[in-house]
Amino acid sequence: MPDAAPFDEDDRRLVVATQGGLPLVPHPYHALAERLGMTAAEVQKRLRRLLETGAIRRIGAVPNHYAIGYTANGMTVWDVDDARIDELGAAVGALDFVTHCYRRPRCLPEWPYNLFAMVHSSNREGVQEKISLIANLLGDACRAHDVLYSSRILKKTGLRIAD
Amino acid sequence: MRPDPVPLDDTDRRIVNALQGGFPISDEPYREVAAGLGLSEAELLDRLDRLLKARVLTRFGPMFQIERLGGAFVLAAMKVPEADFERVAEQVNSLPEVAHNYRREHAFNMWFVLATEKPGGIDAAVARIEALTGLPVFPFPKEREYFVEMKLHA
Incomplete structure (x- = not known):
């Protein structure tokens, strides 16, 4: 199979088999291979290719922010001058306390914000301090901002591709 | 619904940080990671299982885009x-x-x-x-x- 092969049915089966997590056994790729009727070498080769193409962002652990002490999770939202948003968005995204940073469409009149940045801290005072730092960075390119604290996880299953 | 912070010891923290990305694609990846942390493979697997069950980690595996x-x-x-x-x-x-x-x-x-x-x-x-x-x-x-x-x- 060439390296540039598109996402095929066996890749899809591999996604379905691993979206719940990697097996916690000494030879996880062999365990997957057995389940999928492939060789372990084939499983590893496909995973490497999916990583190279960006279809897999990374292989690793997803911490639960609450459980590791980041109990204040603020989705900060900003109304930023369209002419400067890409330059400023990149600067906000590079801040070490911002875990996700996206440009999204406004939905006027109810939603004037076009920049979203997730900020985590152990308490709300910590989040507020970080909001001040972002506000300083954006300066007069920002017309308004808000923060939406999460108060409850209603569902968290991650990506689910049907079997 | 919102869990209280779970007490983590130093080894747990090192595991969580070490597993943020770059997990090896090799025959014995857990053994490799464990060696880097000065742990046995069995202890790493046992702690990972506990961290997942305690919901300190919500998932461990490939993150798909x-x-x-x-x-x-x-x-x-x-x-x-x-x-x-x-x-x-x-x-x-x-x-x-x-x-x-x-x-x-x-x-x-x-x-x-x-x-x-x-x-x-x-x-x-x-x-x-x-x-x-x-x-x-x-x-x-x-x-x-x-x-x-x-x-x-x-």
Whole structure:
């Protein structure tokens, strides 16, 4: 199979088999291979290719922010001058306390914000301090901002591709 | 619903930090990671299992970028009247396309991520949620992503 092969049915089966997590056994790729009727070498080769193409962002652990002490999770939202948003968005995204940073469409009149940045801290005072730092960075390119604290996880299953 | 912070010892923290990315694709990946941490493979597997069961980690494995697989991933919000909140949460969560759903303190008080295998699946899921709940859904598709990486340290 060439390296540039598109996402095929066996890749899809591999996604379905691993979206719940990697097996916690000494030879996880062999365990997957057995389940999928492939060789372990084939499983590893496909995973490497999916990583190279960006279809897999990374292989690793997803911490639960609450459980590791980041109990204040603020989705900060900003109304930023369209002419400067890409330059400023990149600067906000590079801040070490911002875990996700996206440009999204406004939905006027109810939603004037076009920049979203997730900020985590152990308490709300910590989040507020970080909001001040972002506000300083954006300066007069920002017309308004808000923060939406999460108060409850209603569902968290991650990506689910049907079997 | 919201768990209290779980007490982690120093080894747990080192494991969480070491497993943020770059897990080896090799025959005995856990043994390699364990060796780097000065642990036995069995202890690493045992602690990982405990961290997952205690929900310190919500997942361990490949993180897929669904857009690269031909799918779509869209953040959406709703303004749900307080009296209807539990009913609407149940209806929204009943869709397999809803990957995460958070209550937030705002007039837009329900924020969820729709993940579908085909881009057209998002519109269908939005329409289905609106029909089920009787409330409008506001999609906020990502237009651009700015330097996103895991920077949390346990």
